[in-house]
Amino acid sequence: MIELKYITKSYNMGGEVIYALKNINLKIKEREFVAIMGPSGSGKSTLLNIIGCLDRPDHGEIYIDGIKIKDLNDDELTGIRRDKIGFVFQQFNLIPLLNALENVEIPLIFKYRNTLSERERRNRAIECLRMAELNEKFANHYPNQLSGGQQQRVSIARALANNPPILLCDEPTGSLDSKTGKRILELLKKLNNNGKTVVIVTHDPSVAEYAHRVIHLRDGVISSISSIDKKV
Ligand SMILES: Nc1ncnc2c1ncn2[C@@H]1O[C@H](COP(=O)(O)OP(=O)(O)O)[C@@H](O)[C@H]1O
Numbered sequence: 001m002i003e004l005k006y007i008t009k010s011y012n013m014g015g016e017v018i019y020a021l022k023n024i025n026l027k028i029k030e031r032e033f034v035a036i037m038g039p040s041g042s043g044k045s046t047l048l049n050i051i052g053c054l055d056r057p058d059h060g061e062i063y064i065d066g067i068k069i070k071d072l073n074d075d076e077l078t079g080i081r082r083d084k085i086g087f088v089f090q091q092f093n094l095i096p097l098l099n100a101l102e103n104v105e106i107p108l109i110f111k112y113r114n115t116l117s118e119r120e121r122r123n124r125a126i127e128c129l130r131m132a133e134l135n136e137k138f139a140n141h142y143p144n145q146l147s148g149g150q151q152q153r154v155s156i157a158r159a160l161a162n163n164p165p166i167l168l169c170d171e172p173t174g175s176l177d178s179k180t181g182k183r184i185l186e187l188l189k190k191l192n193n194n195g196k197t198v199v200i201v202t203h204d205p206s207v208a209e210y211a212h213r214v215i216h217l218r219d220g221v222i223s224s225i226s227s228i229d230k231k232v
C-alpha cells in the first residue's frame, strides 16, 4: 500500500544542512496500523508529510498503491492526496467560521462540486460524522463550542469524507487528556478494523495496544521496529 525506498530529506537552515530523514526504507501493508514514535525533532512529521505527498524528498522513491509519486505532475499529486489520503492533525485544523457539518463538507465540495447535489454532500458529511462517532446534535456546533475530543472527531470525519484508504495522523491525541486520547485511539482502531490503513505519529505509549507495528525514529533514521503479535 505504501512503500518508501531510500528516502532522504534535508533542510537548509541559514547555510547549515539539517538531515530530517536519512535513507528511510519502509513498507506499510494495506489495513496495517503503524505507529511512529520518537523524540521531538527525530523526523516523525517529515516522514508523515512525505508519505502524504505534502512534501517531496530530496532522494528516494515513494509508492502509494503502486503509483510512483515522483512521476506525477501537480494535478495528479493533488488527486492522490484527495483520493488516497486523509490527514488528522494535533491541532484539528478546523475552519472556525464553519460548523462541524460544514467542515466535513469542504473536501466533498472540492471533489464533487459538479457531481453531487448539496443534499447528497450533506448526507455524506452526516454519515462521516456518524463514523467518527460524534453525536448528531453537535453537527451545527462551531469548533469553539466543541471540546477537544469532539473537534478531533470532526477532523477525523473530514479526513473520511472522500473515503480514502489511508489515514495519516500526526499526534492526534497530543492536545487531549489521556482518557479522551484513548477514545480517539479506539476510534482509529475501529476505522482500521473496518479497512483503513492507519499511520499515526504519537508519544502515547498505549498506542502499542492498537498498532501492528511501532517504528522508532531517532535523528532521522529508523532505530528499531517492534512488531506486535497481531494479524493485519
Ligand atoms: N520546514 C522546515 N525547515 C527547516 N527545518 C525543518 C523543517 N521541518 C522540519 N525541520 C527540521 O527537521 C527535523 C525533523 O523535524 P520534524 O519532522 O518536525 O520532527 P518531529 O515531528 O519528530 O518532531 C528537525 O531538526 C526540524 O528542526
Ligand SMILES: [Mg+2]
Pocket (backbone or CB within 6 Å): 044, 045, 046
Ligand atoms: Mg512533529
